[in-house]
Amino acid sequence: MQHFSLDAAHMFAGGMVLVSFMMLYQDRILGLINVFAAHAVVLTLSVSWQAYIQDAPHLYITAAIAFGLKAIGIPWALHRMVVRLGIHREIETVGGIGPTMLMGIVLVALSMVVMLPAAAEADPIAREDLALALSVILLGLLMMVTRQNAVSQIIGFMSLENGLILAATGAKGMPLVVEISVAFSVLVAFIVIGVFLFRIRERFDTVDTQALDDFREGRE
Amino acid sequence: MAIAVALWCVIGLIAVSAAAPALAARPQPLGTRLVYGASLILTGLLLLIGIAALLGGADFQGQKVLPIGLPWIGAHFSLDSLSAVFLIIVNLGGVAASLYALGYGLHEEAPGRVLPFYPAFLAGMNLVLLSADAFSFLVSWEFMSLSSWALVMSHHHEGENRKAGYVYLLMASFGTLMLMLAFGLLAGTSGDATFAAIMTAAHPDWISGAVLVLMLLGAGSKAGLVPLHVWLPLAHPAAPSHVSGLMSGVMTKVAVYGFIRVVFVLLGQPQWWWAVLLLVLGSLTAVLGVLQAVMQRDLKRLLAYSTVENIGIIFIGIGLALAFKTNGMGAAASLAIVSALLHCFNHSLFKNLLFLGAGNVLVGTGERDIEKLGGLIHRMPRTAYLFLGGCVAISALPPLNGFVSEWLLLQAILLSPDLPQWALRFLVPAAGAMLALAAALAGSCFVRAFGVTFLGRARSTAASEAHEAEPVSLKAMSLLIGLCLLAGTLPGPLIDSLSPVTSFLVAGHMPTQPLMPLLSIIPINESRSSYSGILVFGFIMASSWIAIRVIHNFASRAVRRAPPWDCGFPNADPATQYTADSFAQPIRRVFGPMFFRLKVDAHMPRPGDPKPATLAVTLRDLVWDFLYAPISGWVMFAAERLNVLQFLTIRSYLSLVFAALVALLFLVATWA
Known part of the structure; x- marks a missing residue:
């Protein structure tokens, strides 16, 4: 049972890393939103599994929040937003897909190298969970850095947040309050960014952040 | 427990500080009197605690851990004989300044800018002395720096004060940064930053050496060691005079305390090259400080430069103590450290007194430029005589207290031939020569300061219309001169009371000072040298009295007629003086x-x-030209280059954060 629970926990966490790579690869915006929903579903599964093996019922609440907000609520809202903004076109990446994927692989390797010795004394579930969670966080950051479209930057940010929750639930004894507050901060960030998106579009007729920079440089 | 009472007093000072804005808004002088009165009472209590902890021994000392500050660690406070000595110095200064300000504070144009920060400044200095872990020490230190900065900026309408405040803020942050690095090295990776843990841990030689250099930079910049003194003559005069007195007389001593605490208590056995560093810096500071003081025309700036000189003298004493301690010469080391501590005490008395006198002159005439003063002895006689007393004390003339500590220091210097290191054997007499030069120049500096300010005829209408200060302010000054005289004539008990500190710091103590014969003090042993302040005092008094009597009784009283002598002033213009x-x-x-x-x-x-x-x-200040001007040039150059970073895109900023994160992770991965 011990081995099985460990393997299953690793499978779910590893699945999140895999889905993060899918996000890096996906360059259409609607597809990206769907992959993000899948990311949240895998997170839900992972958190529920942790709740089961750690015998921590409050983690089910975290899982429910993750599922309700991130797998259904936010993707749905993003869908509507994208449709209303009218951006179905292809999103451009900086530096191309191939190098980005390669870089992502390097980041995963780096987080393994860092976390496995650093958390050597922690129990195996927490240790590898932490390593995979750090990979998810780094991949989310990489996504924010490489994309120009504001919507995909938001998605990168939220996948980063998913990585944080993965890390938090992997460690035993994290109080529920922390998870709920993280979830709500994501929600607030989402709302704020959503409002800004519309404001930006109103002014510049695009949500490409390059336009913002062009405007700022033009003014100087 | 005494430490609990002391901490309550500090909390009381902070509470007064919090209430001060409301009091300052009320019609004056009530608010001013309340704030300074409360500060007077609280510092008086702290003074009593300091005296009790020094004389009463272990009964009045102790530790306390408060659950504030860093979570799970708390803030550690302790009161031992070393902190007790400085508690006495700080709060004696606090009492005198508060008493003085009961009168002087009424002349303040913007009390709202001074009253809230004054008790906070006192509280900060006391907290530094009571702290017993690195975190609370640094927080208190910064609290002290910032509250004194606010006081420096209280007259911010003058551009010069703003510049002073800016330079002070820069140097204070630099100093705290250095202290932080020093404590970081001391605490190491163990994470236990209490002084007790640091003291018991073993430090490799290179760490001790690095900590010494960092402490010289950190505490030295606050104390005013050359070449880190540049802020001091700008900032100290800019504050209101009672605060100038506190900053010069007392805050520099808090820096000396920090230095002694770390170097003597936390670092363990010293290395002999530390003493070389300290002796060189100390003598340089003493001579350059007093040379600058002789050149100044601004009375308060002159006093501030003289503080630099006295800090140099104190650091020579500390350096000597280190030199003797390295070689296990306990008695000699205790003599040197006693002279340093005694000079801290003495300097805090007479520098406070002189700054308060300068405050009276400033209020009475509105002038700080001594070229525009003169003849004040007629308009403000009591201030003049009190100031003269301070000048005599700071010029190290017997029977006042300045002489005692400098004489003890010279006695310690005379022991240097016993040192085994040749470098020290050559260096210490050189430092002694510099000390003698500094003392002589200080004498001329204060003859000039007193003579030009108080004697002769008034050089401006402001000086000719000067008025005497409030009686309560003069009482504060009389208290200080009384203590100067007491410490100068009866230094024996003072030296005896320091023996727990010396055995704590250098594992040795001076011979017990006998009350008889003739109340003299003995640095090493009776056959070698001794000095009796009371005898010298009595001799000076008796010989002056006899001279006066002789002149009065035996001079011819016959009326003589002669052409009128114009007292050496054939020209009526005061500019001919x-x-x-x-x-x-x-x-x-x-x-x-x-x-x-x-x-x-x-x-x-x-x-x-x-x-x-x-x-x-x-006159050019070479330290400024050769050290600070190039540094500020480099900073400006780097700032110009880095200016580009202000105008990056959001994604570039994110990329920078990302790159930094990855680089740090990479570092962690390769380090482990």
Whole structure:
């Protein structure tokens, strides 16, 4: 049972890393939103599994929040937003897909190298969970850095947040309050960014952040 | 427990500080009196605790851990004999300044800018002395720096004060940064930053050496060691006078305390090259400080430069103590450290007194430039005599207290031939010569300061219409001069009371000072040297009295008729008097070309030309020119280059954060 629970926990966490790579690869915006929903579903599964093996019922609440907000609520809202903004076109990446994927692989390797010795004394579930969670966080950051479209930057940010929750639930004894507050901060960030998106579009007729920079440089 | 009461007093001071804005808004003078009265009572209590902890021994000392500050660690406070000595110095200064300010504070134009920060400043200094872990020490230190900065900026309408505040803030942050690095090295990776843990841990030689250098930079910049003293003569005079007195007389001592605490208590066994560093810096500070003081025309700036000189003397004492301690010469080390501590105490008394006197002059005339003063002894006689007492004390003339500590220091210097290291054997007498030079120059500096300010005839209408200060302010000054006289004539008990500190710091103590014969003090042993302050005092008193009697009784009382003598002033213009600049001229001629790049530009009009002759003297501060100007140049250059970073895109900023994160992770991965 011990081995099985460990393997299953690793499978779910590893699945999140895999889905993060899918996000890096996906360059259409609607597809990206769907992959993000899948990311949240895998997170839900992972958190529920942790709740089961750690015998921590409050983690089910975290899982429910993750599922309700991130797998259904936010993707749905993003869908509507994208449709209303009218951006179905292809999103451009900086530096191309191939190098980005390669870089992502390097980041995963780096987080393994860092976390496995650093958390050597922690129990195996927490240790590898932490390593995979750090990979998810780094991949989310990489996504924010490489994309120009504001919507995909938001998605990168939220996948980063998913990585944080993965890390938090992997460690035993994290109080529920922390998870709920993280979830709500994501929600607030989402709302704020959503409002800004519309404001930006109103002014510049695009949500490409390059336009913002062009405007700022033009003014100087 | 005494420490609990002390902490309550500090909390009381902070509470007064919090209530002060409301009090300052009320009609004066009630608010001013309340704030200074409360500060007076609380510092008086702290003074009593300090005395009890020094004399009463372990009964009045102790530790306390408060659950504030860093979570799970708390803030550690302790009171031992070393902190007790400085608690006495700080709060004696606090009592005198608060008492003085009961009168002086009424002249403050913007009490709202001074009252809230004054008790906070006192609280900060006391907290530094009571702290017993690195975190609370640094927080208190920064609290002290910032509250004193606010006081420096209280008259911020003058551009010069704003510049002073800016330089002070820069140097204070630099100093705290250095202290932080020092404590970081001391605490190491163990994470336990209490002084007790640091003390028991073993430190490798290179760490101790690095900590010493960092402490010299950190505590030295606050104390005013050359070349880190540049802020001091700008900032100390900018504050209101009672605060100037506190900053100069007391805050620099808090820095000395920090240095002694770390170097003597936390670092363990010293290495002999530390003493070399300290002796060189100390003698440089003493001589350069007093040379600058002789050149100044601004009375308060002159006093601030003289503080730099005295800090140099104190650091020579500390360096000597280190030299003797390295070689296990306990008695000699205790003599040196006693002279340093005693000089801290003495300097806090007379520097406070002199700054308060300068405050009276400033209120009475509105002038700080001594070239525009003169003849004040007629208009403000009590201030004049009190100031004269301070001048005598700071010039190290017996029977006042300045003499005692400098004499003890010279006695310690005379023990240097016993040192085994040749470098020290050569260096210590050189430091002694510098000390003697500094003492002589200090004498001339204060003859000039007193003579030009108080004697002669008034050089401006402001000086001729001066008025005497409030009685309560004069009482505060009388208290200080009384203590100067007491410490000068009866230094024996003072030295005895320091013996727990010396055995704690250098594992040795001076011979017990016998109350008899003749109340003299003995540095090493009776056959070698001794000094009796009370005997010298009695002799001076008796000989003056006899001289006066002789002149009065035996001088001819016959009426003589003679042509009127005009007292050496054939010309009625006060500008014909001896001026401060002319008094300093011989010293300027000797040292000016070397230390100040002196330029004298004398312009004589041709015969027949009615234009007046002009004489322009320019002095450059070489420390500023060769150290600070290049540094600020580099900073400006780097800032210009880095300016590009202000105008990046959001994604570039994110990329920078990302790159930094990855780089740090990479570092962690390769390090482990």
